[in-house]
Amino acid sequence: MEINTLENISLPELTQAFNLAFSDYLIPMHLTEPVLAAKIHAENIDLSWSVGAFDGGQLVGFVLHGTNKTAVYNAGTGVVPSHRKQQITRQLYDFILPKLKANHFESVQLEVIEANEKAIRAYQKIGFETVRVLQSYKGMIQPKYQPIAWQLQRLDALDWPLAQTFWDWPPTWQNSIQTIGNQQENIQIWALCTPEGSLISYLIYNQQSNRIQQFATHPAHRHKGAATYLFSHLAKQINKQTAMINADKADRTTDQFLSGIGLKRFIAQYEMMLSL
Numbered sequence: 009m010e011i012n013t014l015e016n017i018s019l020p021e022l023t024q025a026f027n028l029a030f031s032d033y034l035i036p037m038h039l040t041e042p043v044l045a046a047k048i049h050a051e052n053i054d055l056s057w058s059v060g061a062f063d064g065g066q067l068v069g070f071v072l073h074g075t076n077k078t079a080v081y082n083a084g085t086g087v088v089p090s091h092r093k094q095q096i097t098r099q100l101y102d103f104i105l106p107k108l109k110a111n112h113f114e115s116v117q118l119e120v121i122e123a124n125e126k127a128i129r130a131y132q133k134i135g136f137e138t139v140r141v142l143q144s145y146k147g148m149i150q151p152k153y154q155p156i157a158w159q160l161q162r163l164d165a166l167d168w169p170l171a172q173t174f175w176d177w178p179p180t181w182q183n184s185i186q187t188i189g190n191q192q193e194n195i196q197i198w199a200l201c202t203p204e205g206s207l208i209s210y211l212i213y214n215q216q217s218n219r220i221q222q223f224a225t226h227p228a229h230r231h232k233g234a235a236t237y238l239f240s241h242l243a244k245q246i247n248k249q250t251a252m253i254n255a256d257k258a259d260r261t262t263d264q265f266l267s268g269i270g271l272k273r274f275i276a277q278y279e280m281m282l283s284l
Contacts, residue, residue, distance in 0.1 A: 009096075010062045011103040014055040017067060019045060025060075025067040029086025034121050035275070046216070050190045051083045051182065052076065059104040061087075061096045069096035071104070073116075074181060080108055081181040082118035085127070101134050109284040116284065119180065119254065122276040136280040142180065143263065143276050146251035149243035150270035154233045158200040158208050160241060166197055170207060174224035177256040180279060183221045188212060195221075198241060200234050209234035213242055213250075220252040239269050254279075 014022070023041045030037040039047070047053070051074040061069035068091040074081040087096045108116065119142060120127050168185055181187060188195060194216035200208045209225040220242070225234045242250070250271075255262050257276060267273070 009068075009094075009099070011099055012060060012062065013104075014058040014060050014070065014072075017055065017060065021067055022070070025070060025088060026084065026086060028088045029070070032089065034124055047083070048072075050187055051081065052186060052190060053083050057104070057108065059100045061091070061100060063091065069100060071097070071100045073104075075113070076186055078112075078114045080113050080116040082116060083181075085118075095130075097130050098134060105134075105282075105284070113284055116282045117181065117279065118281075119277040119279050122278060128278065128280075131280055134282065136282045138278045139281045140177075140279050141257040141276060142254040142279055143257040143273055144251065144253040145255070145266045145271035146249060146274050147271040148249050149239050151240035151243045152236050152269070153240050154236070156200065156233055156237050158202060158234065160237070161199050161201055163197040163199050163210070166199075166210060166212075167207065171210060171222075171224065174210075174226055176224075176259055176262075179222055180254040183254060188214075188221055191216065196245075198238050200238065209238060211235070211238040211242060213246075215246075218246075218248070218250050220250060235265060236269065 019041050023039060023044050026044060027038050048055075053072050053074045055072075057073045057075055057080065059071050059073075060067050069087040070085070071082055072084040074083045085097055085100075105116075116136075117139075118131065118136065120131060122141070191214060194214050196213045196215060197210060198213070199210040202208060207226070208229050209223070211223040212221045213219070214221050223235055223238065252266065252271065254277065255266070257263070263273075
């Protein structure tokens with residue numbers, strides 16, 4: 009077994025290994041090469057910081073890592089069925105963690121499905137700790153129109169320093185500012201603003217993934233129908249089921265709102281982190 013980084017792996021090889029590794033996953037996944045390429049771009053996956061296990065030159069296990077200036081994100085860990093129970097995930101991290109630390113990354117983060125007990129134990133043995141529980145939702149939005157005092161606008165860009173003051177919790181990697189910025193061609197930003205142009209509430213929808221990536225309302229203007237109006241407008245625009253993944257489960261207000269608008273809980277995950 010040889011362990012090495014993945015900068016020299018071809019997209020077809022990586023796609024084949026990814027699909028084989030996830031063929032019997034709790035939520036089976038099958039990605040085409042263009043979809044995996046889009047994931048690599050969106051999540052800032054750097055194959056030079058990603059790592060694979062090779063048996064006879066064939067990729068049999070991998071960890072895909074996205075990066076920013078200080079953090080690393082595990083965007084996917086997989087081992088093909090024929091090579092399980094060999095602690096390959098541990099071997100991959102034993103190889104890559106010293107390199108990440110030497111290059112001044114401060115942490116590694118990931119999400120793991122709450123029911124995936126084997127993976128959770130494996131990550132805990134490596135040193136990962138749970139930092140929060142995440143809830144995902146999907147379904148058909150039930151529109152609930154009501155009069156509002158603000159103007160609906162579609163924005164080309166968002167004032168992120170202002171938008172962050174609306175947050176009660178930081179988004180996960182897949183819904184982060186960086187990931188949204190990497191997908192501008194697929195992003196719709198709907199906002200409610202005052203006649204003077206001040207931002208009241210916003211919703212970010214990714215038309216490629218069919219997911220709501222963020223929504224938030226100014227703290228002084230909550231419970232006045234702003235978010236309900238934006239979700240209702242989106243429902244009219246797309247006229248199909250949609251999803252929102254990885255909301256902070258501790259936020260009961262968000263849970264009650266999403267449930268009330270018609271979305272159903274469908275999976276929970278642990279967000280885990282390893283400090284370097």
